[in-house]
Amino acid sequence: MAAQHLPSSTDVSATGPKKHPVDEKLPALKMATSGLQHVAAMYAGVVAPPLIVGAAVGLTATELTFLTGACLFTAGLATFLQTLGIWKIGARLPFVNGVTFAGVAPMIAVVNSTDDKRDALPVIFGAVIVAGLLGFLAAPFFSKAVRFFPPVVTGTVITLIGISLMPVAFGWAQGPDPAAHDYGSTTNLGLAGATLLIVLLLRRFTRGFVKQIAVLLGLVAGTLVAIPFGVTDFAPVADAAVVGFPTPFHFGAPQFQLAAIVSLCVVMVVSMTESTADMLALGEIVGRPADEKTIAAGLRADTLGSAVSPLFNGFMCSAFAQNIGLVAMTRIRSRYVVATGGGFLVLMGLCPMAASLIAVVPRPVLGGAGVVLFGSVAASGIQTLVKAGLEKDNNVLIVAVSLAVGIIPITAPEFYHAFPETAKIILDSGISTGCVAAVALNLVFNHLGGSRDSRECDEVTAPMEPGPGVGPGSAPAPGAGSAPGSAPGAGPEPVAAR
Numbered sequence: 326m327a328a329q330h331l332p333s334s335t336d337v338s339a340t341g342p343k344k345h346p347v348d349e350k351l352p353a354l355k356m357a358t359s360g361l362q363h364v365a366a367m368y369a370g371v372v373a374p375p376l377i378v379g380a381a382v383g384l385t386a387t388e389l390t391f392l393t394g395a396c397l398f399t400a401g402l403a404t405f406l407q408t409l410g411i412w413k414i415g416a417r418l419p420f421v422n423g424v425t426f427a428g429v430a431p432m433i434a435v436v437n438s439t440d441d442k443r444d445a446l447p448v449i450f451g452a453v454i455v456a457g458l459l460g461f462l463a464a465p466f467f468s469k470a471v472r473f474f475p476p477v478v479t480g481t482v483i484t485l486i487g488i489s490l491m492p493v494a495f496g497w498a499q500g501p502d503p504a505a506h507d508y509g510s511t512t513n514l515g516l517a518g519a520t521l522l523i524v525l526l527l528r529r530f531t532r533g534f535v536k537q538i539a540v541l542l543g544l545v546a547g548t549l550v551a552i553p554f555g556v557t558d559f560a561p562v563a564d565a566a567v568v569g570f571p572t573p574f575h576f577g578a579p580q581f582q583l584a585a586i587v588s589l590c591v592v593m594v595v596s597m598t599e600s601t602a603d604m605l606a607l608g609e610i611v612g613r614p615a616d617e618k619t620i621a622a623g624l625r626a627d628t629l630g631s632a633v634s635p636l637f638n639g640f641m642c643s644a645f646a647q648n649i650g651l652v653a654m655t656r657i658r659s660r661y662v663v664a665t666g667g668g669f670l671v672l673m674g675l676c677p678m679a680a681s682l683i684a685v686v687p688r689p690v691l692g693g694a695g696v697v698l699f700g701s702v703a704a705s706g707i708q709t710l711v712k713a714g715l716e717k718d719n720n721v722l723i724v725a726v727s728l729a730v731g732i733i734p735i736t737a738p739e740f741y742h743a744f745p746e747t748a749k750i751i752l753d754s755g756i757s758t759g760c761v762a763a764v765a766l767n768l769v770f771n772h773l774g775g776s777r778d779s780r781e782c783d784e785v786t787a788p789m790e791p792g793p794g795v796g797p798g799s800a801p802a803p804g805a806g807s808a809p810g811s812a813p814g815a816g817p818e819p820v821a822a823r
Contacts, residue, residue: 346658347418347611359657360665362541363421364673365686366698367645370493371400371423371670374640378429381436382445390677392638395571396424398674399639403630404667407623407644408660416615416623418607419652419663422630423670425596425643428453431588432640434746444580450635451579452589457632457641460593461625467597468621470764474605477720477771478727478763480710483606485731485759486599486646487703492735494699498692512554513689520547520693528654540651540694547690556687566677571637579635589641593628596643598757600627603644610649610705611658646756650698653705719770723763731759 351359375396379389403422410417435452436445460467474482498517499509507513524543528536535542551557604623608615615623623644630642652658714720733740734755741752752758 345613347613347660349659350661351657351659356659356662356665358538358541359655359659359662360667361669362538362655363648363651363663363666364669365541365544365691366651366694367421367423367648368686370426370645371396374424374426374429374432378432378436378446378449378640381433382442391569391571391575394569394674394677395575395638396634396640396674397670398571399630399634399637400424400642401667401670401672401674402633402637403626403642404670405664406626406630408664408667410622410626413622414625414629416604416619416626417660418604418611418613418615418619418623419648419658419660420604420607420623421645421648421663421666422627422642423645424640425592428589428592428596428641431585431592431746434588435585438584444577446638447577447580448582448585449589449640450574450576450638451581452585453635453641454579454632455581455586456589456593457628457630457634459590460597460628461632464597464624464628465621467601467624468617470601472617473764473767474601475713475767475771476709477713477715477723478760478767479602479605479609480706480708480713481724481727481731481763482602482706482756482760483609483709484703484706485728485756486602486606487650487699487701487706488728488732489735489755490646490650490699490702491696494692494695496692497688497695499689501688512556516547516551516554516556516687516689517693517696519550520544520690521696522693523547524694524697538655540654540697543694544686544690547693548686551687551690556689557685558687559685562678562685568675569677570675571639573636573638575638592641593631595754595757596627596631596641597624598760599646599754600624600644602756602760603646603649606646606702606705606709607649607652609709610653646702649705650701654697654701723766723770726766727759727763730762731755733758 350356372393375392376389379392384392400421400423404420407415407420407422408417409415432449435449436442439445439448496503498514500507500513502508520543523546524539527539527542531539548557600623601620604615604620608619627643634640634642648663710724713724715724732755734753738753741749744752
C-alpha cells in the first residue's frame with residue numbers, strides 16, 4: 326500500500342496553517358518590551374540628523390526639541406508603512422524606518438548656501454518632497470535589480486553594513502561630544518565595556534524571553550551603572566513637556582529650489598540602494614527572502630514616508646540597518662514587534678517627556694550595546710557568504726575587491742576629498758560603493774563572456790579547506806561541487822535565518 330502523505334508540522338497546526346514567524350503576534354508584554362528594545366537601538370540615529378541640521382540653522386532649544394520630536398513622529402509613521410503596509414506599499418518585514426544620515430551633508434550644504442538660514446528648512450523640506458515622490462515612481466524599476474544580488478553579492482553587502490556601522494558604536498562608546506574633555510576617557514570606555522559585558526552575560530546565562538531582551542536589559546543596567554559617574558543626565562526629562570504635536574509646516578511652507586532638489590535626489594538614490602541591500606539582508610535573517618515584489622513595496626514605503634515626512638517637519642526616511650542586527654541576535658522576527666516600536670516612536674513624537682526617557686541612556690552605554698548589534702549584522706553577512714561558493718576563484722575576487730572598496734570611507738575618510746561634493750555623497754557611503762562594486766564584478770566574472778562551465782571550473786588555487794573527495798589518494802567525484810540547478814557551494818541555512 327502506498328504511504329499517504331501527511332502534512333508536516335510546518336504546514337499546519339492544531340488551529341490551522343502555521344504562520345511564518347514574521348507574521349506572528351506575540352504576547353502584549355513581550356511585544357512591548359521587544360519593540361522598546363528596537364527604539365533604544367535606533368534612537369540615537371534618528372535624533373542625530375535633526376540635532377545637527379537644527380544647530381546649523383540656529384534653532385533655539387525649544388525649536389530643536391520640536392524638530393527632534395517631529396523626526397521621531399515621522400519615523401514611527403514610516404515604520405508603520407513598512408511593517409504593516411497598505412496596498413502595494415510596505416515590505417511587511419520587521420523593518421525600522423527613520424531619518425537617514427546620508428542626507429545630513431547635503432542638507433548642511435543647503436543651509437550654508439542660503440542667505441537667511443531660517444529659510445533653509447523650507448528649502449530642504451521641498452527638496453525631500455520632490456525626491457520622495459520621484460523615488461516612489463521609480464521604486465518598481467529600481468527593484469528589478471534584485472536579480473543581480475546572488476549570495477556572493479548579498480553576503481558581501483550584509484557584511485559591509487555591519488562593518489560600516491561599527492565606527493558608529495565606537496563613536497558612541499567614546500562619548501556624545503568629540504570636543505568634550507572626557508571624550509574617549511577611561512570612564513566612558515569602561516561604561517561601554519561594562520554594558521557589553523552585561524549583554525554577553527545575559528545572553529550566555531539566561532534563557533527564553535530574558536535572553537531575547539538582553540540588549541534592553543543591558544541598556545537599563547548600563548544606565549544605572551553610569552549614575553555614580555555623573556554621566557547620566559536626567560535634565561531632559563525634567564525640562565520636557567508632557568504633550569506636543571508636530572504642527573504641519575511649522576517652519577514655513579516648502580520651497581522648491583533646483584540645486585537642493587538635485588542634491589536630495591542623489592541622496593534618495595543612495596538611500597534606495599542601501600534599503601535594497603538592507604531588505605535582502607533582513608530577508609535572509611528572518612527566513613523570508615526579499616524578492617522583486619517585496620523590494621518594490623519596501624522602496625515605496627521608504628519613498629512615500631520621505632515624501633510625507635516634511636508635512637510634519639521631518640526629513641528623508643530610510644531603513645535602519647542597526648535594527649537588522651537586533652533581529653539577528655534576538656531571533657524575534659515578528660513584524661508586529663517592530664510596528665509596536667513604531668508606535669513608541671509616534672508616542673515620543675507626541676509626548677516629548679516620553680522621548681526624553683530614551684535620551685537619558687548615556688552614549689557610551691549605547692556604544693557597548695552597539696558592538697553586539699552591529700557585529701551581529703556582519704556575522705549574518707559571513708553566514709550568507711558561506712552559501713556563495715567561495716571555492717571559486719571568481720567569487721573570492723568579488724568578495725575581496727568589494728569589501729576593500731566598501732571599507733575605504735571607514736579606513737581612509739579623506740580618500741575622496743578631491744571629488745565634487747555631489748560625488749562624495751555616494752562615494753562616502755561604503756555600503757553603496759561596495760554594493761555597486763559587488764554587482765558589477767559579479768556581472769563581469771559570472772555572467773559576461775565564456776560559457777557557464779568554463780566560469781565554474783575555476784577552482785581557488787590558494788590553499789583552502791579541502792572539499793569532499795579532495796585529498797591524497799582520492800579523485801574528485803564527477804560533477805562534485807553543486808547539484809544541477811543549485812547554487813555553487815550552497816551550505817546549510819544560516820543560523821540567524823532560522
